[in-house]
Amino acid sequence: SSGINAEYGAISLVESMFDGKFHKVAVNIDNMMLSADITAAVLISFGAFYGFTSPSQIVLITMVEIFMVVVNEHIVLKFLHVYDQGGSMLIHAFGAYFGVATVFGMGLKKEHLPDRHRTTTYFSDMGAMLGTVVLWVYWPSFNAASLYDDTHIQGRVIGNTYLSIMASCVTAFATSALIHRGKFEMIEIQNGTLAGGVIIGTISPFLIDPWAPVLIGAIGGVVSTFGYGLLHPYLEDCGILDSAGVQMLHGIPGILGGLFAALATLADNTNYMFSYNTTWTNTTDVDRDRGQQFGYHLGAILVSLGIAVVSGLITGVLVRLPICPTIEKEDMLIDHDFWVIHDKNHDPRLKKDKKSNIYANQMAEAKA
Numbered sequence: 001s002s003g004i005n006a007e008y009g010a011i012s013l014v015e016s017m018f019d020g021k022f023h024k025v026a027v028n029i030d031n032m033m034l035s036a037d038i039t040a041a042v043l044i045s046f047g048a049f050y051g052f053t054s055p056s057q058i059v060l061i062t063m064v065e066i067f068m069v070v071v072n073e074h075i076v077l078k079f080l081h082v083y084d085q086g087g088s089m090l091i092h093a094f095g096a097y098f099g100v101a102t103v104f105g106m107g108l109k110k111e112h113l114p115d116r117h118r119t120t121t122y123f124s125d126m127g128a129m130l131g132t133v134v135l136w137v138y139w140p141s142f143n144a145a146s147l148y149d150d151t152h153i154q155g156r157v158i159g160n161t162y163l164s165i166m167a168s169c170v171t172a173f174a175t176s177a178l179i180h181r182g183k184f185e186m187i188e189i190q191n192g193t194l195a196g197g198v199i200i201g202t203i204s205p206f207l208i209d210p211w212a213p214v215l216i217g218a219i220g221g222v223v224s225t226f227g228y229g230l231l232h233p234y235l236e237d238c239g240i241l242d243s244a245g246v247q248m249l250h251g252i253p254g255i256l257g258g259l260f261a262a263l264a265t266l267a268d269n270t271n272y273m274f275s276y277n278t279t280w281t282n283t284t285d286v287d288r289d290r291g292q293q294f295g296y297h298l299g300a301i302l303v304s305l306g307i308a309v310v311s312g313l314i315t316g317v318l319v320r321l322p323i324c325p326t327i328e329k330e331d332m333l334i335d336h337d338f339w340v341i342h343d344k345n346h347d348p349r350l351k352k353d354k355k356s357n358i359y360a361n362q363m364a365e366a367k368a
Helices: 002-019 029-049 055-079 088-106 122-147 151-179 186-192 195-199 211-237 246-264 290-319 354-367
Strands: none
Touching: 029 055, 029 088, 029 122, 029 246, 055 088, 055 290, 088 195, 088 246, 088 290, 122 151, 122 186, 122 195, 151 186, 151 195, 151 211, 186 211, 186 246, 195 211, 195 246, 211 246, 246 290
């Protein structure tokens, strides 16, 4: 309820900033859908910094990001008149790069993270894979949910999303096998199979032939899987930390989704869903040709990335101030400081090695 209140408060505040007066926000299906979209962006950002932040820091980050997501959506939808049905730019790319920028602003580096905290287990991977299956099945409903009053276009969004996400599933397995010489890497499969749902988001309501979403989804699966297998380790070495690799599932595919939609506006101005003066590009009563709308689409991508990165960097610096409890670097990426863990043997800090003996002795002395 606190999150919903914050979202409605942000919506009301942003609207008052641009309209010049405060007014109430109705609790209806449209605003609930908007709140769900905002929540999705925040949860995506969590994937970049979870394990690095304390609960108090997360609350502060959430309050800032909710406001910035609403500001960005207002600018893109109301001023640039660019529509993003599935949130490729406004939800996925924004959330990913806000989170990555927040971690960068916190000043964390790869060498700050204990290697023994970065391992996974067979059961953890299987549990995460169950989440992937659920997301895969329900992703079309996420892209189409807000079109509840237009079942014709809603069906088109569902169809395009299914074609895209099926293609990304195939190419994710193929690409992972290529990278690892015939074997599959679980984290690549958990994420690359979903990339089709992200990359098709902006263009999902367009009237396009079936080969188009298949091709777009296939590209998403390849890009995401290669990102996890090759690009993610390289970025960490360059000082860009991303706890769950949200850039590879949400960031890069989200940007590509915006680019594909921009190219679609150049395809055929007589096609209803490609037309620059339809509600699907939010340019009703706006005099633009295809080239101009293409430029505004590119502008929407740049604006979303700019607001996400700048506000994320500022937020990262803000949470470093002594206003919130922080996590010591040697305690990152484990849950034992904030959750009751009944199996004490799972605390990697207590393992018998040179690095953890000091901490183990400190705990023993504290209990004594």
